[in-house]
Amino acid sequence: MKYSRKKTREVNIGGVKIGGDNPIAIQSMCNTDTRNVEETVKQIKELENAGCEIIRVAVPDMQAAEAIKDIKRQIDIPLVADIHFDYRLALKAIDGGIDKIRINPGNIGSEDRVKQVADMAKKNGIPIRVGVNSGSLEKHLVEKYGGVTPEGLVESALGHVRLLEKYDFYDTVISIKASNVPFSVEVYELLSETVDYPLHVGITEAGTVWGGTVKSAVGIGAILSRGIGDTIRVSLTGNPVEEIYAAKEILKDMNLRKFGVEFVSCPTCGRTSIDLISIANEVESKVKNIDKNIKVAVMGCAVNGPGEAREADIGIAGGHGEGLIFRKGEIIRKVPENMLVDELMKEIEKL
Numbered sequence: 213m214k215y216s217r218k219k220t221r222e223v224n225i226g227g228v229k230i231g232g233d234n235p236i237a238i239q240s241m242c243n244t245d246t247r248n249v250e251e252t253v254k255q256i257k258e259l260e261n262a263g264c265e266i267i268r269v270a271v272p273d274m275q276a277a278e279a280i281k282d283i284k285r286q287i288d289i290p291l292v293a294d295i296h297f298d299y300r301l302a303l304k305a306i307d308g309g310i311d312k313i314r315i316n317p318g319n320i321g322s323e324d325r326v327k328q329v330a331d332m333a334k335k336n337g338i339p340i341r342v343g344v345n346s347g348s349l350e351k352h353l354v355e356k357y358g359g360v361t362p363e364g365l366v367e368s369a370l371g372h373v374r375l376l377e378k379y380d381f382y383d384t385v386i387s388i389k390a391s392n393v394p395f396s397v398e399v400y401e402l403l404s405e406t407v408d409y410p411l412h413v414g415i416t417e418a419g420t421v422w423g424g425t426v427k428s429a430v431g432i433g434a435i436l437s438r439g440i441g442d443t444i445r446v447s448l449t450g451n452p453v454e455e456i457y458a459a460k461e462i463l464k465d466m467n468l469r470k471f472g473v474e475f476v477s478c479p480t481c482g483r484t485s486i487d488l489i490s491i492a493n494e495v496e497s498k499v500k501n502i503d504k505n506i507k508v509a510v511m512g513c514a515v516n517g518p519g520e521a522r523e524a525d526i527g528i529a530g531g532h533g534e535g536l537i538f539r540k541g542e543i544i545r546k547v548p549e550n551m552l553v554d555e556l557m558k559e560i561e562k563l
């Protein structure tokens with residue numbers, strides 16, 4: 213099943229288009245020091261290899277803004293500058309060839325400064341993401357709504373968006389991040405009803421790799437299932453490469469995009485008599501970067517396994533000290549346990 217996606221305006225981020233009918237793009241953010249060009253480029257390459265389509269870096273000072281030019285020269289995916297407080301950093305980043313700017317116009321300063329950023333971004337065809345966070349909602353909106361509410365956050369975002377519109381700037385992407393899942397769903401529903409700008413979706417401060425992945429999957433999944441979202445970022449306290457794997461899984465599981473192998477494995481039960489957990493982990497990591505749209509199953513027993521995973525293109529089912537390789541529910545041969553993974557990988561190569 214495909215979700216009926218809300219049609220949003222198309223925005224081009226350095227060649228990667230989001231909104232409209234474009235696929236939901238995967239983003240991440242470097243956790244290197246942007247001023248360290250070598251380390252940052254190295255991490256971007258790793259993220260790109262894992263499937264990252266848009267990458268953001270923090271630009272906290274002029275030296276970081278100056279590094280943009282050198283980073284841009286050495287990478288192949290669009291680069292986004294994350295800027296707070298100082299509009300001059302945005303101007304410098306645009307000068308250095310940045311593909312998108314993320315600002316919170318509310319903390320960039322006077323309207324004239326916002327105008328300068330909007331004018332220069334427009335001249336260079338660079339979109340701006342208005343990124344509002346639940347933790348930094350303006351005081352007057354907290355007071356107006358009696359706390360941090362979805363209505364207050366949407367009003368905050370709209371205020372910034374309208375300010376850009378005032379200066380004839382419409383290449384806008386919006387995000388409103390909160391760390392509470394039901395709250396975030398409400399926020400994005402309201403935002404999506406109110407604007408047709410493309411939306412960047414994520415759950416902020418989601419947590420470490422395990423807990424944060426679950427939380428992001430639930431939150432981003434719930435928002436996507438309402439047809440909302442044009443680009444996603446999973447935020448994890450860990451190696452950002454994990455964010456990409458998690459994002460790909462979310463989009464794959466929602467039937468929104470296809471990324472190589474779909475992996476399934478059974479939960480094991482009293483019928484399992486091989487070390488299925490190790491085998492499943494090994495196969496999952498080996499198929500992670502295989503670029504084939506196939507389904508691979510790792511099942512614990514020959515009695516139910518091939519049948520339970522009938523829709524799999526290829527799979528293995530455990531026995532006693534041996535296992536079966538099956539294709540589309542049909543057993544093709546028997547293999548000793550210690551050779552199961554290698555033999556399965558050979559079969560996958562043939563597909």
Ligand code: SF4
Nearest residue numbers: 478481512513516517
């Ligand atoms: S495939 Fe076999 S081992 Fe796995 S859960 Fe089903 S019955 Fe149990």
